[in-house]
Amino acid sequence: MARRNGATLGGDGGAQRRASESGPATMRDVAALAGVSISTISHVLNATRTVPEATRDRVAKAIAATGYTQNSVARSLKRAETRTIGIAIGDITNPHFTAVVDGIETAARARGYTVLLVGISESAAREIEGLDALLGRRVDGLILAPSADGGSAVLDRVQRHNVPIVQIDRVASTDYDAVVVANADGARRLVRHVAQCGHRRIGMLTGLPGLSSTRERINGYRAGLRDAGIGYDAKLLECGEYSAAPAARATAALLALADPPSAIFASNNLMTLGAMQAFADRGLDVPRDIALIAFDDFAWTDLFSPHLTTVAQPCREIGATAVRLLLERLAEPGLKPRLVRLPVELRHRRSCGCAADAGPIT
Incomplete structure (x- = not known):
C-alpha cells in the first residue's frame, strides 16, 4: 500500500513507490495512485470537464493519501492565468445588481475562480478607471454592465488587452457576448395588464x-399600449434615470400634467421607490388614487402596502450564465459573439388595482 502523511491507498507497485518518496506530492503522484491520467486530475481539480463520480472519488482519495495541494500561484505563472474574474457594475447599491453579483460569485467560486468588483457609476471616466484597475490585476476575463456614457468605445478599448468580455443587463455592442432579459416582452405584458384593469392614461418612468x-422597455411599453388599443402620448414619458430621486421628480412632473396618468409604470426598482415617495408627498393612495406597476422585483416587495405588481428578473441566473459564457470564451476564443436573453416572470399583486389572486399575467 502507498503511504504519505499516514494515509494509504491501493495501487500498482510503481505508484506506491512514487507516492511514498519524500518531498511535496505532485499531480503525477495523484494520477498514479488514482490510476488515471494527469489531464483527468486537472479536469477534476479545475472543473473543466465532466468526470464520472467514481473517478472523482478515486482522485479525492488519492489527493488525501498523498497530501497534494494545488499551487495556484505557480499554476497562474505557468499558464499566465490568475483564476480571477473582474466585475464592473454601474450602481453597486442597486439590489438588482447585488443579486446578479451574488450569482456571478457563486458560479465563479464553483469553478475555482475568485471575483474582483468595481463600481463605475454610469460614467465613462469611472468605467475606464475601474476597468484599468481590473486589467492591472491581470483578471482572466471581465463581466461588465456597460455605462450609459461609455458604450462600445470602452469595450473596444478593453478588447485591445485581449481580455474576453461578457456584457450583462444591457448591450453596448453586438461584437461581444451578452446576457440580458426579455425587457420588451416583460414591459409589454405589464402595461397591457394595467390597461385591461381600465387605465387609459399610463405614464412611464x-x-x-x-x-x-431603456430602449427595449420603452418599446415594450408602446407595444402594450397598441395591444390595448391606446394611442401613444410622448408627454406621458419622463426620464427617471434609473434612480430614486430623479424618478420622484419625474413622477411629480407626470402628476402635474393637465391630464395626468391614472397608472404609472416604473421601469426599474429604484425608480419605483422614487414614484412611491412622490405619491406619499402628495397623499396619494395606491391603487385607490393611482396604480403602480414596476420592472424589477426585490426582496422587500411584499412589505409594501399594497404589494407591488412587478416584472421579476432572474438575477442570479444572469450572473451564472455570464460566468458560463466567459469560461467558454476563455476555452474557445474563436466563438462567435453570443446573446443570451433570459425570460422574466410577472408577479401579480395588488398595486395594479385588481385582486392579488386574479391569476397570472399573460
Whole structure:
C-alpha cells in the first residue's frame, strides 16, 4: 500500500513507490495512485470537464493519501492565468445588481475562480478607471454592465488587452457576448395588464438614455399600449434615470400634467421607490388614487402596502450564465459573439388595482 502523511491507498507497485518518496506530492503522484491520467486530475481539480463520480472519488482519495495541494500561484505563472474574474457594475447599491453579483460569485467560486468588483457609476471616466484597475490585476476575463456614457468605445478599448468580455443587463455592442432579459416582452405584458384593469392614461418612468434596456422597455411599453388599443402620448414619458430621486421628480412632473396618468409604470426598482415617495408627498393612495406597476422585483416587495405588481428578473441566473459564457470564451476564443436573453416572470399583486389572486399575467 502507498503511504504519505499516514494515509494509504491501493495501487500498482510503481505508484506506491512514487507516492511514498519524500518531498511535496505532485499531480503525477495523484494520477498514479488514482490510476488515471494527469489531464483527468486537472479536469477534476479545475472543473473543466465532466468526470464520472467514481473517478472523482478515486482522485479525492488519492489527493488525501498523498497530501497534494494545488499551487495556484505557480499554476497562474505557468499558464499566465490568475483564476480571477473582474466585475464592473454601474450602481453597486442597486439590489438588482447585488443579486446578479451574488450569482456571478457563486458560479465563479464553483469553478475555482475568485471575483474582483468595481463600481463605475454610469460614467465613462469611472468605467475606464475601474476597468484599468481590473486589467492591472491581470483578471482572466471581465463581466461588465456597460455605462450609459461609455458604450462600445470602452469595450473596444478593453478588447485591445485581449481580455474576453461578457456584457450583462444591457448591450453596448453586438461584437461581444451578452446576457440580458426579455425587457420588451416583460414591459409589454405589464402595461397591457394595467390597461385591461381600465387605465387609459399610463405614464412611464424611463431609464438612462442610450442604454439598450431603456430602449427595449420603452418599446415594450408602446407595444402594450397598441395591444390595448391606446394611442401613444410622448408627454406621458419622463426620464427617471434609473434612480430614486430623479424618478420622484419625474413622477411629480407626470402628476402635474393637465391630464395626468391614472397608472404609472416604473421601469426599474429604484425608480419605483422614487414614484412611491412622490405619491406619499402628495397623499396619494395606491391603487385607490393611482396604480403602480414596476420592472424589477426585490426582496422587500411584499412589505409594501399594497404589494407591488412587478416584472421579476432572474438575477442570479444572469450572473451564472455570464460566468458560463466567459469560461467558454476563455476555452474557445474563436466563438462567435453570443446573446443570451433570459425570460422574466410577472408577479401579480395588488398595486395594479385588481385582486392579488386574479391569476397570472399573460
